Amino acid sequence: MAGKYPALLLYMLKVHSIETFGTHEGPGIRLVVFVQGCNFRCLYCHNPDSQDITGEAREMTSEEIIELLNRQKEYFKNKGGLTVSGGEPTLQVRGMIDLFQKVKEAGFNTVLDTNGSIVSSKVSELYALTDLVLLDVKHINPDLHKKITGHSNESVLHNAKLREESGKPMWLRYVLVPGYSNQEEYLYIWCEHFKNYKQVEIDITRPTPTERNV
Ligand code: SF4
Numbered sequence: 359m360a361g362k363y364p365a366l367l368l369y370m371l372k373v374h375s376i377e378t379f380g381t382h383e384g385p386g387i388r389l390v391v392f393v394q395g396c397n398f399r400c401l402y403c404h405n406p407d408s409q410d411i412t413g414e415a416r417e418m419t420s421e422e423i424i425e426l427l428n429r430q431k432e433y434f435k436n437k438g439g440l441t442v443s444g445g446e447p448t449l450q451v452r453g454m455i456d457l458f459q460k461v462k463e464a465g466f467n468t469v470l471d472t473n474g475s476i477v478s479s480k481v482s483e484l485y486a487l488t489d490l491v492l493l494d495v496k497h498i499n500p501d502l503h504k505k506i507t508g509h510s511n512e513s514v515l516h517n518a519k520l521r522e523e524s525g526k527p528m529w530l531r532y533v534l535v536p537g538y539s540n541q542e543e544y545l546y547i548w549c550e551h552f553k554n555y556k557q558v559e560i561d562i563t564r565p566t567p568t569e570r571n572v
Pocket residue numbers: 396397398399400402403404405406408409444445446473
């Protein structure tokens with residue numbers, strides 16, 4: 359692949375859209391970059407246009423994103439910084455590693471909003487460069503997780519465990535959808551599963567009216 363494409367292209371991110379003053383994707387005021395392409399097909403996707411990896415996207419270098427960070431850095435204070443969300447950022451792991459390395463060198467903090475589905479040494483490398491992981495655990499039951507997303511939750515739970523063992527912070531996120539993820543018995547099992555985790559904050563939300571199919 360490296361012989362077929364210019365090396366720079368391997369490190370460019372396919373970007374769906376950018377929010378300059380995000381307040382929900384991590385602490386403080388943040389530049390939020392939504393990447394294009396996701397391997398899940400959640401029934402209540404907040405950003406369905408970003409699912410198709412071949413969909414319309416802007417190719418951006420790490421340097422271009424750092425330039426955007428520099429333009430708004432006075433608003434970050436000591437909490438804000440860069441969040442990459444999606445889509446699913448770990449589908450573009452090489453570009454993400456390049457970006458987070460350079461963003462940290464430039465003095466900004468990094469947040470990764472991920473569905474946790476990809477387990478690999480490169481993804482572990484990316485997590486190590488991430489100050490805060492926002493991990494969606496959409497259901498604790500593998501079959502019901504598959505019903506909601508199209509995939510089992512096995513990799514998601516494995517990534518949550520790896521992050522906990524790393525001793526670095528994570529927000530576990532859960533979208534409470536009537537009829538899909540609000541079953542009392544499974545909410546109890548979900549809490550039991552994570553009750554000894556020390557690095558986590560729990561963030562429970564409801565789908566917004568714009569999220570489809572639910
Ligand atoms: S993981 Fe996120 S971007 Fe992907 S389908 Fe689910 S809600 Fe949409």
